[in-house]
Structures are given as C-alpha cells and as structure tokens.
Amino acid sequence: MSTLSRFLERDDFSSNRHHALTYYWRMMFFRKPLSAFRHHALVVLTVGLICDAAAESPKLGRVATPEELAAWDISIGPEGAGLPPGSGTPRQGEAVFMAKCVACHGEKGAGKPNDQLAGGSGTLGNQAPVKTVGSFWPYATTIFDYVRRAMPLNESKSLSNDEVYSVVAYLLHLNGIIDENETVDARKLPKVRMPNADGFATFTRGK
Numbered sequence: 341m342s343t344l345s346r347f348l349e350r351d352d353f354s355s356n357r358h359h360a361l362t363y364y365w366r367m368m369f370f371r372k373p374l375s376a377f378r379h380h381a382l383v384v385l386t387v388g389l390i391c392d393a394a395a396e397s398p399k400l401g402r403v404a405t406p407e408e409l410a411a412w413d414i415s416i417g418p419e420g421a422g423l424p425p426g427s428g429t430p431r432q433g434e435a436v437f438m439a440k441c442v443a444c445h446g447e448k449g450a451g452k453p454n455d456q457l458a459g460g461s462g463t464l465g466n467q468a469p470v471k472t473v474g475s476f477w478p479y480a481t482t483i484f485d486y487v488r489r490a491m492p493l494n495e496s497k498s499l500s501n502d503e504v505y506s507v508v509a510y511l512l513h514l515n516g517i518i519d520e521n522e523t524v525d526a527r528k529l530p531k532v533r534m535p536n537a538d539g540f541a542t543f544t545r546g547k
C-alpha cells in the first residue's frame with residue numbers, strides 16, 4: 341500500500357484535520373524522501389486544508405479612515421511638496437537638539453554613539469568618506485521628512501512641526517549652510533541649496 345493511500349485511509353484523517361496535518365509534516369521530515377507525485381499530492385492536500393480553514397473566518401479587517409491614512413501620508417517631495425505649516429530658526433533648534441538629540445548624536449552633531457550629523461564636507465572622494473546630512477544629502481527637504489518620521493529614534497513622530505523645522509535649521513547651520521538667525525519654513529526649505537546637490541547621477545529607467 342502506498343504512503344498516500346495509507347495516509348488517506350487513516351480514520352482520523354476526515355475527523356481530525358489537525359492530526360492529518362501533523363501526520364503529513366511528520367512524513368515530510370522524518371520518513372525517507374517521498375516520490376515527486378506523493379509529495380505533490382500531499383502539498384495540494386495541505387494547501388486545501390489551510391484554504392478551507394481560512395474560508396471559515398476571513399477576518400479581513402475594515403477600510404482605513406481618512407484620518408488614519410493622513411497620519412501615515414507624511415512624505416515630503418524633494419521640491420517640498422507636502423511640507424506642513426510652521427517654522428523655526430537654528431537658535432530655537434539648538435534647544436530642541438540639546439533636549440532630544442544630543443544624547444545620541446553628540447555635541448553639535450559631532451556623532452557618537454550614533455550618526456555624525458555635521459561636518460565631512462569635501463571628504464566624499466576620500467578612502468573613508470564622512471557622509472552626513474550636510475556633506476552627503478542632496479535635499480534639505482529630506483532632512484525634514486526623515487527627522488519628522490524617524491527621530492528621536494526612541495520617540496519617533498513626537499516632535500511638533502515647529503520643532504522639526506527648528507532642529508533642521510540647526511543641522512543646516514551646523515553644516516555652514518544657513519545663518520544662525522535664518523528662519524526655515526515651507527517656502528524657504530526647498531530653496532536651500534545643499535553642498536552635494538549635484539553629486540548624484542539621475543537614473544532614467546530604460547532611456
């Protein structure tokens with residue numbers, strides 16, 4: 341008698357799906373290898389049982405509300421599309437940085453224990469380039485997007501828009517890109533020219 345027909349003849353098969361599955365897996369892993377046909381037949385059987393179980397309770401959830409979608413829809417384009425109202429200066433940003441960032445990014449963004457956020461200018465061609473938001477990132481708007489969505493690491497999405505604008509302004513100032521008293525907002529940020537803005541090749545798919 342083949343393994344498959346023995347499997348199908350077990351009386352607990354029809355009455356106890358769980359047992360049937362366990363039996364199948366035991367055969368899969370502990371018996372000598374099954375022929376391709378038997379293996380195929382058992383896989384079809386198992387998938388059938390799983391689909392059957394799923395059909396009993398679909399539990400597909402519900403449609404997300406516009407408010408829930410808006411909370412996730414926070415991407416900022418390179419040209420500033422999607423930047424919210426609010427503003428901040430480097431001076432205000434220094435206070436945010438000292439309260440919420442310095443522990444991980446060091447005094448004036450010098451780094452340690454985590455990423456260095458200032459300096460590295462002119463090192464990209466070196467053996468060991470120092471990539472910071474100042475030396476490497478092509479758009480100031482991306483710093484806003486990133487900080488708002490991901491920082492502080494241990495409390496992401498906790499900053500107000502003014503706090504994000506301020507701390508971004510502070511990072512730009514630490515990198516010598518804007519003056520200490522310059523106000524950064526949705527109109528100004530896209531106009532900030534980053535030192536490495538031309539350092540990336542444009543990828544044109546299939547052209």
Ligand code: HEC
Nearest residue numbers: 440441443444454455457471472473487491492493494507
């Ligand atoms: C608990 C530690 C922690 C705190 C607090 C924290 N960061 Fe970070 N930050 C990190 C880590 C870790 C990374 C690297 C994450 C990665 O590469 O995925 C990072 C990355 C960054 C980067 C990107 C650096 C790069 O060049 O890729 C920026 C910008 C940044 N943080 C800004 C901030 C700001 C602004 C604050 C305060 C509002 C802050 N971080 C607070 C741990 C922290």
